Amino acid sequence: MTGATASGGVVPLWRLPDFRRYWVAREVSIAGTLVTAVALPVLVYRLTGSPSLTALIAVVEGLPYLMFGLVSGALSDRLDRRQVMVLADLVAAVVIASVPLAHWFSTLTATHALLAGFLAQAAFVFFDGAAFGALPAIVGRERIGEANAAIWGVGSFLDLGVPMLAGVLLAVVDPAVL
Numbered sequence: 001m002t003g004a005t006a007s008g009g010v011v012p013l014w015r016l017p018d019f020r021r022y023w024v025a026r027e028v029s030i031a032g033t034l035v036t037a038v039a040l041p042v043l044v045y046r047l048t049g050s051p052s053l054t055a056l057i058a059v060v061e062g063l064p065y066l067m068f069g070l071v072s073g074a075l076s077d078r079l080d081r082r083q084v085m086v087l088a089d090l091v092a093a094v095v096i097a098s099v100p101l102a103h104w105f106s107t108l109t110a111t112h113a114l115l116a117g118f119l120a121q122a123a124f125v126f127f128d129g130a131a132f133g134a135l136p137a138i139v140g141r142e143r144i145g146e147a148n149a150a151i152w153g154v155g156s157f158l159d160l161g162v163p164m165l166a167g168v169l170l171a172v173v174d175p176a177v178l
Helices: 017-048 049-080 081-104 110-139 141-169
Strands: none
Touching: 017 049, 017 081, 017 110, 017 141, 049 081, 049 110, 081 110, 110 141
């Protein structure tokens, strides 16, 4: 459904339910990924006091892009993209939820945090691979520019604002909970 009406007019993207769901899912996923990217290094440092392990979290979170980036897009082309996106977000949610749970039970370790960082980013790589292929199917090729402007406009704001907000929250909230 590309948004053309019977009279030949074009429906605004925001009035397309599939686009709205896609847009919200993508922005929420990106916001969560950004909070995790800020909180996990702080968490690892608080758990270990080790600058080396703190730096390792950046490596661990970057590895999924190298390992699965190409595979995620190809796999998403063969599967139902919506299901891949939902499953990827559910996996990321469970993995990230394990961090505060382990913290509350006093079993959280740096290894757990590093593994959670890797798995959450791996899930996001698959979400992203499916999301990039889903957009043309949702809005049509002729509206890709308009759709990308809507997505990346808010995405750019999130890229700037969410890490700052996460940093402020880390002053009052334990990174394991954030």
